[in-house]
Each structure stands twice: as structure tokens, then as C-alpha cells.
Amino acid sequence: MASPAAKVMIEVDSKWEAVIGLEVHVQLNTRTKLFSQARNGDVTAAPNQNANLVDLAYPGTLPVLNLAALTHAIRFGAAIDGSIARVCSFERKHYFYPDLPKGYQISQYSQPIVGAGVFNLWFEDGQTKTVRIRRAHLEEDAGKSIHDWLPDSTALDFNRAGTPLLEIVTEPDLHTPLEAAMFLRQLHALVIWLDLGSGNLYEGAVRCDANVSLRPKGNKNLGTACELKNLNSFKFLKNALRYEFDRQVAVLSTGASVRRETRSYDPVSGSTRSMRPKEQDRDYRYLPDPDLPPISISETTISEIRSNMPELPATVRDRFLRNFNLTPDQAYRLTLEKPLAELFEATTELCKDPQTTANWILGKVTAIRKRKQSRAQDIPISARQLSQLIERVKDGTLGFNTGKELLGKFWDTNQDLDQIIKTHDITQISDRDQISRWAARVVEENEELIPKLINGEEKLYEYFIGQVMKLSRGKANPQLVRQALQRLVTMEDKHNSSENLD
Amino acid sequence: MNSKILNELCAHCAFTLNDAEKERLVADLKLILEYIDQVQTVPTDGIDPLVHPISNGHLRKVDEPETSGHENLNQTESVETAEGFYVVPKVIEP
């Protein structure tokens, strides 16, 4: 496999370098909203059923900060080694839009809760790259406007209004579309690892905007950036940036300059188009929110939160590499999701075979999970089941294929492996006499094919083995079947030769 | 203060004024600003702005949804709704 670094090289135009910074909005999975006690994050609720008087900006209502959301933000700050503000304050950002009930959004402008930090981007070959995080701040989400339902009207659902968002802003440290996509993927993984949010991209629980400019390679100055809005999947981000890179190269190559503007990405055509001149020119009239006096955050609170942090993915990855002799790619993939890392470690603990465990988890477990569209935390296989499976395959009780099939059974039941083996009579058959009898029957039934088999057509061998397996209802040890067939074929061959001699 | 600035302010405030109102308000605001502008004569370098008379707000420690909520009251005052949605004239996306 080509290393990502090599891929990166392919993407970089010989003359131009992209400079990319991301703004990622993460919906936090607190039970209630950022400033109201309405239920948060229930995407199945009927319209406006989870919007209370505060969310709807009824006259006289007031915001009160949800400690759980603040704690989430501080946990993220601790994970990226960011500075944590000792005072939490909010500003109002004013603009009129029908899904913004108060006519302003409560956000953090002058003092984000999380200041400068670092994110170590990891590549499959074990290389890393530091992406600086400029800031991360808390703000409230707006409601949803539905423009395409009624012919002449826009419908408004305020259930989402007031959902806590953590807006994470990077420095422009990313230089290729692939890097940017990998960053988003790993940031997304961190958010889920820390249990800050559902991370559901489809539901908009993580939303990404990208600022991208080009500069002649080797140049340190920044070019004029365009802001690409709503790149809500890794693929969209990568493709939009690729398109934008080409577009800007085309503009700059003619000697023209790139216009500072906000652009949207159309996943169908794969292109970006201009929406409006850049927002910097809009006058948001920021005002410290007079309903929310600053809240001081004590050292004790911060250290308490720090001490309750889980081991971070990077640390776990290093440990896996050190202790289990995995490849960097295996270590990377096993530590994208916490439940997977935990399953790996617990299984290895039981079966003492990290390599086989890694293969099972990254292979068949991942395949079934994809098919069943399970989230990592919903994988129903316990470490005990998986280690049993690994051991039974190793000692020959189960064939590899039967083992794989059994995983599917585990998915739906929660039975003990030995129990399943007993009740379903699936112990591998290694009785050589029985296997020989089946093989003889298959050879007899396919006599006309024998000469070809003798000539060593491997495909035909597979066919014969398959026929024997069928007779055994899949339980015959495939190794022994092959041996039995080979023996029979050799005998036939000798028989034929002796006939010819006559 | 002039009518151009006033027009921009009206746009930010999302209301309109007729010409007579505009004329009167430009004059009013000029007068007010004349009075207000005395604040600019006071040296305030190094002074920390006071945004709030109390130094520390409090937050909500309970992260449990309020069940005795106002869910069904939400739309009693609403002007136009359809199937649980609030409705406004079609917003043309920029």
C-alpha cells in the first residue's frame, strides 16, 4: 500500500500549495440544551415539541448555562492540551433569520472556553503531523428551516434551537484535501471517543466549513481564502477541496486573483459555487450577553475534569504499538473507536494472541458491523466470545469459515460459544475415513472430469472440494478434504497409467 | 448621523420609517449624540470595562429535561402554523 505521504505528493500541484483551515461545529450530546432545560438531541421528536419557552425566545425568558455542556467543552480542551479559560463568558451575535428566535445567537467571541491547543494527525504509516487548534468555543444552534415542503412558505422547527455546539477552529495548517479529510475523520473519532456528541454526520451532528487559499509553493504569505460551507462528510470535504484547488489554480494561473467569498458545495455535480461575499463584512454588533454574567471556573473544577478523562486514542495507539507488535495501520484503525480498542485489548488479554485478534476485529467483525450498520458501542461481541472463537479455530474444533459464520450468530444472540457448538452440531469433522468416503463419492459422480483434474486444474480442485464440503454440510475439515481428494486422484492416475501400459 | 446611516440602522433594526420620521429622527439622534459624545472626552485607558453589576453568574447543574414543560403551549400564540411547524413567507436561500 502506498503511504499517505506518497498520496499527498500526487495531489500537490507543482506550483501551488493549498492552505486549509477548518471550522468544525460539533453538536454536544448533553441531555438538555445549552441554555434551557428542554430535551436535547431527540431527532425523532415531532416539530417544535422539544422547544420550550426559552428556546422560542418568549418575552421575559432567560438563558442559564448548562454545566454539562461547559464540562464537555473543557474535556475537549483537556484532550487537545488547550488552554482553558478561567472565566466563561458569552456574547450575542446579531442577525435576523426566521430560525434564529432571539434575533441573536449566544456565542463566545472575545474569550473562547478553549484557547490554543494541538491535534496530532496520524497517518496509517505511523507518521504524524501537528495541526494547531486556534480555539474552541460554545454556542447555541439555530432551528431548522424547511424551504421545500410548502410551495410559498418556509416551515420552521425549533427543536434544534439551543442545542449546544462546540465550534472548533484550526489554524491553516492543512495543505491537501486528503489531510483535511483525515483531520476531520480523526477529530470526529475523538469527539465520539470522549462521548461529547453522537458524531452522526447524516443528522448534522458534526458540520464542517473550510477556508482554503492557494499560494505559490515555498511562499510564506497567505493568499485570499474562500470559505466553503457545510461539507458534512469526509468525502464531501475532500472532493470540495479538490474542486476548489483546481478552480483557484485556474483563476490564479490567468494572473487574476481569487475573490474573497463564501461558496457552497454541490455533491451531485462535485463543484462549488459562490453564495455571497465573505461574512467578515457583515456587522454582527457583538455585545457581552447581559443575561449571562461571566462565570469563573475554579482550578479544582478543571483538575477534577482532567482527572476523569479517559485514556486518549493517541496514548492507546502508542501502547498498542509498543506492547502488541501491531502495524501502525492496525494500531490506527483499532484506536479510531474506543469500543473497538477496548474489545481488542480485552480479547488479547484472554487469548494472548494480539495479531489474530487484530485480524478478526479489523476483518470479519468490521465487515459484519458494516453490513449491520452497527455503531461501535453496539457491537454485541464480548471479549470472551471472541477469544473463545479464536481459540476454537486455532485448536481445529472450528473451521475458519464456520468461525466467521458464528460471528453472525453471536451478533443476534448472546450465547456461550461452546453452547452454540454443541446445540448446532458444528464441530469440524476430521474423521479421515468419513471424509474419504465423501471424496470417493464425489470422484465417482464426476468421473468424466478426472483427466482434467489430473492435469492439475486448480479451479476444478476447488469445485471438488466444494462438492465434498456440501456433502458434509460444511463441517468437513477442508485441509483433510483436499488431502483425501489428492490421494484419490493420484490413485486414478496410477490406475490409468497401468491401463495405458497394457 | 445622516440619512444614509439611519437607513443602515433601520435595516439592522428590521423596521422602516417614512420620510417625515426619518427627518425627525436624524435630528433627534444628532442631538442625543451631541450630548452622549461627552463620554469621549474622559480618559479611560487601562480601565477594565464593567459589563455587569454582579461579578459572577450561576449555572444549571441539573442536566435532566424538564418534563412538566410548555410543549403544548408553544403555539397558542403563534400566528401561522402548519402541522406543528411555524410558517413564514418563503425564505430565498442566498
Next chain:
Amino acid sequence: MDPYQTLEQLRQLLDSKQITAEELCRYFLDRMAQFDQQTNSFVSVEPEQVLAEARSADKNIDRGINGQLTGIPVAHKDNFCVRGQRTSCCSNLLSTFIAPYDATIVKNISKDGGIYFGKTNMDEFAMGTSNQTSTWGPVRNPWDLSRVPGGSSGGSAAAVAAGFVPVATGSDTGGSIRQPASFCGVTGFKPTYGRLSRYGMIAFASSLDQAGTLTRTAQDAATMFQIMQGHDPRDATSESSSNNKSVSVKHPLTIGYSASLFNDLDSDIVARIEASRKTLEQLGHKFEDVEVFDQDLALSSYYIISCAEASSNLARFDGIRYGSRTKSAASIQELYEDTRSQGFGDEVKRRLLAGTYFLSNNSPENYVQKAQKLRRMVYDLYQELFQNVDVVLAPSAPSTAFRLDEQLDSTDMYRQDRFTVPVNLCGLPAISVPCGLVNELPIGVQFIGPQYGDELILDLADRFQKETSWHLQRPKL
């Protein structure tokens, strides 16, 4: 039946069964029906509801389940949400708005047994000092119907002065309780910022707004204060009940006094305040000269901050989720503009434009930050001042009630607030008590306390009222 009785006297009448709550409420309803056409102090009253509540209060009194207010009518300024009642802020924009919930102080009063009597008139969104900007028409001063009652809590002050109710709530952003109290000859109390919940009080300028009361006596103000206060988890600025920071009550006091405040006042008014000072000296209090902050600078700072916050607070009135949507608009822009152009009156528009200007990139200087720096200077000055004195004495208003037809330009109107706004900038408690009549119109004097000195100034005002009878004067209706 005497309509001018204190809460204590009414309690006694009710508990001794000399009168039932129903009779009491009917009496006040009748009196209001008879005279309020002249004063226009109420904007909504539902007599049947009042009487129904009174009857259930009578049952409670019979069973001995008594709060201090059980059976006693209380009026609320029209910017407090009362569940099921029109709560309009006396604005056309909210003229059809029925509040779906109770403001916390409304709830606290009704929990104590107080009977919701009706909504009192006010300046639109509490912006004004004359109560002439109400969409329901101006309030007239019971002492002289050609004069204003002051504002913005003009309806509450007039209602108490006219004997329609014994107590009414008010709100004070820059003097909106104390100035009308002075104009109407009643006791107006504005507590320390944060001691009464703002939840359900429709915001004008959040960092300055404070609920309070208009009552006949300081003792009634103290009773109401005790009933209304308490930590409210729905208001992030509500004082936590656990840390009791109250300044302890003591006597006698050192009272700060600044001669510079009186420079441009009428000699008759100065004479009344001087007389109050004498009374206080006779009670054993010491006076000390203090320097206060430049009034016009403090006022300018107040104006910038209050308008900026108002322009933000009133952005929510877009006609989409509640309130009046005037006609079916062709575009979203038209919806906003129709709703707000027709919904807001002139004074509100003026302040929203000014506030927007102060916040916008259009203004060459950063007005808001400058104003907040001045606010810090005022705050620091008062902090320092209260190191040396216990209370500060000041006029409540620069004049007695002016005539409705008097043409004051905007800045003159705003300068009505110059003795009261520093208190709001610093979040201090203050009380205005009647201290005399000038040309048969009442005038008040203001006691300003340190932060959390609410009980201290209430006690001082009570002692003052025990020595004087100005608060017992009544207008002739």
C-alpha cells in the same frame, strides 16, 4: 373603608374577619372603576377573576392558611408575565400577547396568597419617564390630572397613589420606580440587582433592569421584598440564597450627602430635601460630604448601555412565534418590517436606532466599551464611597411632576433620570420616600445603599416615615 391602609392594617382587618377578601377586592375594584377613567393607571383588569381568587382566599383565611398577602390585591406592571393574562409591555407589538407562564416574582406573590388584581400602565417597553409612550394612552397623575405620573412605572405609582391597590410591582432600569414614586407621593423601592428574579419580566436592558415595588410605606416595601425574593434557578443573575451577603441593619448611620447635586434644582425642592436631612439628624444620623460621579457622564454611559442592550433584547419580536403579525406578508423581509414598524412606537424606535448605532461598525468610536469603562468608574467610586458612609442621600427627581403638554426634548427627558441611573449602573439598592409637597405636588428623597444594603435602607426609610407624615398625604380624586 379607608383605601389608604398598609399591608399590616389590611392583614389585621382580614384576620379579624372585619372584612372578607371578597369585600376588600370588590371595594378596590369599585374604586378603580369609579376613578381610573381619569388616571388610566390600569390596562387590564378581570374583575370576575379577582373576585373568584378572593373567595378562595377567604376559604384559606377561614382554615387559617395564611400568607402575609392572603386576600390582599396586588397589581403588576404590564411587563411582568402573568399566566393567561395579556402581557403587552404597553406596546402595540404585544397587544395580543397572552403570557403562557408566570414571572417568578408573580408566582412568589401568589404563593404567599396575594391576589392578582390587574396590569398597570407603563411606558412602552419601560422606555420613558412620563408614561406617555404607552400604546394604551398616557397615565395621569392623581395629584393633578394635567400632569404625568412619571415613568416608566407610572401606572403602578398612580394606582397606589389613587388608592386602587395597596401595593404594585414595578421595574426600574434607570429610575423607573423611584421617579414616579416621587411624582406620585408613594414609596418606591428598587432592590439590589439580582435579589429579585428577572425571569418573566420582559427585558429592557438586562444588566440594569430590576424588579421592585410601589407601596404606601417602607414597611410594606420590606414585606413585599421578603415575599418576592429568593434564588431563581431560571435567572443566571439571581442572587444565590446560600450566601447571605446582606449588610446588617444598624442605627444611627453615617449618611453621605453631596451639595453639588443640588446646584440646578428648584429652591423649593432643595428646601424639602434639607428638611429631610434635619429630620434624619434629629434621629441621630451623621452627615458627611461626599463627591459623586459627574451626572451627565453617568447618564450618557447609562444611555449607551441601556439602548445597546434594548436593541438586542427587542430583536426577538419578529412576529413569527407570538405577538401581532399585522397582515399576511409577501416576503420574510416584509413580515419583519411590518411587524416592527407598526409594533414599536417612536420612543422605542429612537432607542433601538441609537442602541444599534452604538453597537454597529458605523459608529466611529466604540461607544459601548467606553460606556462600560465609565460604568466601572462609577462603580468603583460608589464602592469607595461606601467605605466611609453607610447610605447616600440624593434627590429622586429633579422636579415635581411636569405637565403632559410640556414639550421636553429627548435629552431633557432623559435628564429626568440623572439622580437615579448611577444606582442601576452599580446594581445598588435605593428607595424613594415622600419628603414634602411643592405647590401641592409631592416630591421624594432617595436613600441609596451599598450592594446588599436593602434591609439597611428599608429600615432607614421606615424610621424616617415614623417621624414624618408626607407618605400619608393623599391626592383628591
